[in-house]
């Protein structure tokens with residue numbers, strides 16, 4: 570048998586209700602199930618670790634662009650070890666480490682039987698926590714830095730929710746490429762500790778949302794150029810304030826909506842500065858590049874090399890045994906936790 574985190578979705582009438590978050594968590598169950606039979610093209614995987622990401626919660630809430638047929642197993646990221654492969658499986662063998670190659674795999678489980686094409690092999694020397702958190706957030710950070718503006722060493726990038734897992738990856742990947750980062754976080758009681766942590770990762774500047782409006786922002790741009798790229802994970806007022814500092818003809822990429830508020834753009838930003846607004850979704854990138862093994866391979870090689878060289882660490886995290894999943898789900902939905910919950914399977 571295997572243990573899986575199985576979920577039922579909240580009724581749609583509850584979606585806009587704050588209690589829905591907690592309702593959804595209470596709808597989540599840990600179940601013992603029979604392991605599916607291994608087909609010729611299938612791979613039997615023992616899962617090792619899997620994070621809880623905001624998108625996993627959105628899937629449970631039914632507010633994500635993809636909703637799995639119910640009952641479903643939660644989790645989109647994670648790492649496992651191959652136990653057994655079907656007779657037609659060519660690229661994987663027992664002992665290999667694998668991560669999801671697709672969205673919606675359902676990684677919060679101890680064992681799983683998956684079609685070969687839904688898995689991606691990762692080198693065995695990548696630490697488990699790094700591998701478990703590799704397939705979504707660092708790939709998103711990498712693509713957003715690479716695909717929207719041509720950035721050279723010395724250029725700068727501004728991002729909000731800079732302490733998110735994506736934000737931490739942006740800081741580290743940018744640092745490794747000589748790109749300066751201006752990192753916006755929400756104010757909090759332990760702000761100096763968070764600033765210190767992000768600076769230790771390689772951040773050039775860490776500021777609060779409130780600081781974005783202050784004249785002192787000019788001091789930052791005495792030593793680094795104004796950003797050509799802004800990465801928006803929040804929406805609402807944060808976006809409007811961040812946009813003030815973007816260079817003319819610069820690009821803002823929206824990839825998250827943590828404030829659950831629309832992006833607000835002053836008319837003047839379009840007319841007088843011709844800013845470009847774009848969006849990014851890793852799931853879509855994977856679909857669009859399904860035949861482009863070179864781009865995928867080159868991204869994964871670069872990220873694994875950064876991990877090996879100590880330039881890309883796993884996000885700050887809390888390791889949680891699977892049976893404590895309720896506490897981990899609740900911690901994921903609390904503000905200012907600054908620690909990715911990783912289920913140990």
Ligand SMILES: NC(=O)c1ccc[n+]([C@@H]2O[C@H](COP(=O)([O-])OP(=O)(O)OC[C@H]3O[C@@H](n4cnc5c(N)ncnc54)[C@H](OP(=O)(O)O)[C@@H]3O)[C@@H](O)[C@H]2O)c1
Pocket residue numbers: 622623624705706709730731732733734735736754755802803823824825826827828829849850851852884903904905906907909
């Ligand atoms: N488009 C894509 O392909 C893609 C890929 C990966 C991730 N994402 C999205 O990126 C976002 C971050 O994911 P993650 O795994 O990196 O997150 P994470 O590590 O769990 O961190 C969540 C971040 O959101 C911030 N936050 C939470 N509620 C907020 C609010 N109301 N206003 C402002 N900030 C708030 C938190 O800041 P505090 O510390 O201040 O609470 C923290 O920085 C999510 O929305 C996720 O869905 C999108």
